[in-house]
Amino acid sequence: MKYLDEYRDGxxxxxLAREIHRLTTQPWNIMEVCGGxxxxxxxxxxxxxxPKHITLIHGPGCPVCVTPLEIIDKALEIAARPxxxxxxxxxxxxxxxxxTDLLSVKAKxxxxxIVYSPLDxxxxxxxxxxxxxxxxxxxxxxxxxxxxxxxxQAAQKGLKNFSMLISHVLVxxxxxALLSSPNCKVQGFLAAGHVCTVMGYEEYPPIAAKYxxxxxxxxxxxxxxxxxxxxxxxxxxxxxxxxxxQYTRSVRRExxxxxxxxxxxxxxxxxxxxxxxxxxxxxxxGLNDAYTAFDAEKKFGLAxxxxxxxxxxxxGLVLQGQIKPHECPAFGTRxxxxxxxxxxxxxxxxxxxxxxxxxxx
Amino acid sequence: xxxxxxxxPACPIPISQxxxxxxxxxxxxxxxxxxxxxxxxxxxxxTLLEMQxxxxxxxxxxxxxxxxxxxxxxxxxFFPGGDIGSMAVHGTVNDLAxxxxxxxxxxxxxxxxxGLPMDTLWRVVCSMRDGAQRCGVQIITGDTKVVDKGKxxxxxxxxxxxxxxEYRNTGLVIAPKTVRPGDAVLVSGDLGRHGxxxxxxxxxxxxxxxxxxxxxxxxxxxxxxxxxGIEIHCLRDLTRGGLASALNEIAEGASVRIEIVEKSVPxxxxxxxxxxxxxxxxxxxxxxxxxxxxxxxxxxxxxLQIMRGHAMGTGSAAIxxxxxxxxxxxxxxxxxxxxxxxxxxxxxxxxxxx
Numbered sequence: 167m168k169y170l171d172e173y174r175d176g177x178x179x180x181x182l183a184r185e186i187h188r189l190t191t192q193p194w195n196i197m198e199v200c201g202g203x204x205x206x207x208x209x210x211x212x213x214x215x216x217p218k219h220i221t222l223i224h225g226p227g228c229p230v231c232v233t234p235l236e237i238i239d240k241a242l243e244i245a246a247r248p249x250x251x252x253x254x255x256x257x258x259x260x261x262x263x264x265x266t267d268l269l270s271v272k273a274k275x276x277x278x279x280i281v282y283s284p285l286d287x288x289x290x291x292x293x294x295x296x297x298x299x300x301x302x303x304x305x306x307x308x309x310x311x312x313x314x315x316x317x318x319q320a321a322q323k324g325l326k327n328f329s330m331l332i333s334h335v336l337v338x339x340x341x342x343a344l345l346s347s348p349n350c351k352v353q354g355f356l357a358a359g360h361v362c363t364v365m366g367y368e369e370y371p372p373i374a375a376k377y378x379x380x381x382x383x384x385x386x387x388x389x390x391x392x393x394x395x396x397x398x399x400x401x402x403x404x405x406x407x408x409x410x411x412q413y414t415r416s417v418r419r420e421x422x423x424x425x426x427x428x429x430x431x432x433x434x435x436x437x438x439x440x441x442x443x444x445x446x447x448x449x450x451x452g453l454n455d456a457y458t459a460f461d462a463e464k465k466f467g468l469a470x471x472x473x474x475x476x477x478x479x480x481x482g483l484v485l486q487g488q489i490k491p492h493e494c495p496a497f498g499t500r501x502x503x504x505x506x507x508x509x510x511x512x513x514x515x516x517x518x519x520x521x522x523x524x525x526x527x
Numbered sequence: 528x529x530x531x532x533x534x535x536p537a538c539p540i541p542i543s544q545x546x547x548x549x550x551x552x553x554x555x556x557x558x559x560x561x562x563x564x565x566x567x568x569x570x571x572x573x574t575l576l577e578m579q580x581x582x583x584x585x586x587x588x589x590x591x592x593x594x595x596x597x598x599x600x601x602x603x604x605f606f607p608g609g610d611i612g613s614m615a616v617h618g619t620v621n622d623l624a625x626x627x628x629x630x631x632x633x634x635x636x637x638x639x640x641x642g643l644p645m646d647t648l649w650r651v652v653c654s655m656r657d658g659a660q661r662c663g664v665q666i667i668t669g670d671t672k673v674v675d676k677g678k679x680x681x682x683x684x685x686x687x688x689x690x691x692x693e694y695r696n697t698g699l700v701i702a703p704k705t706v707r708p709g710d711a712v713l714v715s716g717d718l719g720r721h722g723x724x725x726x727x728x729x730x731x732x733x734x735x736x737x738x739x740x741x742x743x744x745x746x747x748x749x750x751x752x753x754x755x756g757i758e759i760h761c762l763r764d765l766t767r768g769g770l771a772s773a774l775n776e777i778a779e780g781a782s783v784r785i786e787i788v789e790k791s792v793p794x795x796x797x798x799x800x801x802x803x804x805x806x807x808x809x810x811x812x813x814x815x816x817x818x819x820x821x822x823x824x825x826x827x828x829x830x831l832q833i834m835r836g837h838a839m840g841t842g843s844a845a846i847x848x849x850x851x852x853x854x855x856x857x858x859x860x861x862x863x864x865x866x867x868x869x870x871x872x873x874x875x876x877x878x879x880x881x
Binding site: 167170174175176179180208209210211212214215257280282388514522523524525526 | 865866867
């Protein structure tokens with residue numbers, strides 16, 4: 167397929183791998199931030215082509231995985247109510263809350279629907295004026311413009327039966343949180359190409375300078391990732407810590423400004439809890455004061471409550487890159503995609519699910 | 528005027544006084560008999576069905592018979608490249624073919640939701656009639672139930688089938704346990720078209736081209752392979768769960784490792800693009816007219832030529848081989864040359880966030 171096969175060329179991949187081998191003189195830990203990159207690394211076996219002493223640490227960039235248990239429980243509570251159509255991206259449906267998941271709520275009669283875009287949820291609200299339509303707004307900066315557009319359009323149309331349960335998160339604060347942790351092993355980053363397509367990469371130079379880490383904005387195909395690793399290794403080996411852009415076919419330094427404007431119009435930056443990581447200041451998006459009428463938590467009067475994660479699930483350590491998925495004692499035994507203990511085993515972008523699907527030799 | 532295949536002048540809806548199916552059409556009374564007599568018998572008519580017993584009794588001494596059944600639930604009922612009727616025929620015919628049988632007889636059981644337009648039902652029935660004709664099978668018994676509105680999804684169909692196993696040239700049973708290390712794995716065409724065709728219409732996704740289902744009968748290819756004396760060890764049609772599920776089932780049944788080369792697996796560009804967009808793996812997506820064949824290495828090349836020579840198998844390809852293993856396993860050599868597991872999908876495939 168055009169624009170895809172070119173980036174999966176086996177021979178070119180081997181060339182890049184050889185170049186990385188030639189340059190690498192010592193062990194390096196590189197974190198790929200985005201779950202899409204983790205998925206590609208494990209699916210294509212990219213790490214198998216790398217020198218043994220380059221360790222890829224799988225970052226917290228899977229929106230499904232980091233959505234906190236409390237929010238999932240709120241989603242389950244709203245979805246079970248009569249008169250509600252609860253709409254969500256497909257891969258949120260299997261994520262376990264404290265007691266159940268959205269697929270089970272659906273089986274018990276809850277009206278839970280998969281949509282491909284938040285704007286489809288707005289359409290649902292127009293088509294079903296007697297129902298309350300709630301959209302589960304999760305994701306990073308990548309999906310934030312679409313969520314913002316849905317809220318904006320609902321406001322323009324004067325829809326009273328539309329609201330959003332929002333758990334949007336931001337990548338740069340999470341990178342900083344990881345870097346400031348005393349046991350951080352990360353020496354270089356592959357930044358998430360799609361996040362930067364929207365946001366650009368002007369936020370990164372201060373982080374690269376403060377923590378002296380190279381950051382390379384990287385795409386998602388095997389050749390993108392190998393080239394990203396090569397660029398990070400080149401910097402590490404020469405002692406540089408700069409921000410570079412591998413994903414030039416999609417990312418501009420300033421990003422997509424109309425999309426950013428829309429995000430600023432609808433959202434404000436708020437503190438946000440990340441599942442398995444904890445609360446990170448200034449790391450989430452919440453609705454601006456002008457749009458609070460679309461806040462499902464307020465509309466349905468949901469109380470804040472604190473839920474303890476199952477202690478057996480070590481997804482927090484996985485998301486922080488402290489352990490590899492298969493190093494968790496529950497991996498593949500008491501925790502499988504059919505019976506997940508944590509979200510990292512559910513989403514196709516979750517590190518545990520990726521290891522389970524592709525790596526059980 | 529363009530002739531309408533389903534409503535040709537010679538083929539009007541045989542029941543005109545009821546534009547919609549009523550509960551009574553499944554109630555066992557007059558209306559049901561009218562439905563069966565005027566619609567099903569008109570379409571499928573043959574001496575055995577005309578007996579109208581609860582079961583058709585067929586004596587065949589000295590023959591080896593294959594018998595299978597499958598229920599068909601698909602929304603929408605009509606989709607690009609097929610419909611529930613043709614699917615219900617092809618699916619059961621293919622199930623029979625997978626044991627090396629020549630399909631001979633099918634049953635057809637209809638579970639109809641109250642209120643289904645009668646002409647919709649007739650279109651499906653005509654499609655089944657045409658499918659059966661094409662496959663050389665007769666529909667010789669059936670059942671009709673009508674369920675309350677809201678209790679069904681328009682129409683569910685169950686078909687059962689009987690086939691005769693005529694070729695026993697190797698003395699081997701066509702089943703997973705016959706699979707041996709060294710066997711070649713062949714697939715009869717490109718993957719994933721049915722699943723993506725259904726998803727595109729169901730979810731209103733618009734791609735540049737219309738993806739048509741691959742729904743088709745494959746028994747003729749299998750019979751040709753058998754006639755040519757090809758040593759077939761196992762056959763499996765690729766329906767729900769796609770290639771990945773079928774391979775895993777066979778690896779499990781045969782206790783072998785199956786090694787697949789990703790680059791050699793045929794997937795059409797539009798299907799590939801749609802899967803990429805939705806975050807789905809074409810190897811997990813359903814087909815309705817494709818099968819995999821495990822063939823003794825000595826016959827692999829000849830088998831591939833025979834498959835490619837058939838209209839339903841022009842896109843056939845050799846995609847891998849069977850190896851020794853202490854535990855059942857399916858591996859895939861990725862586009863960049865690294866190995867990974869090809870797992871069975873867990874539950875329904877759900878489109879990704881981004």
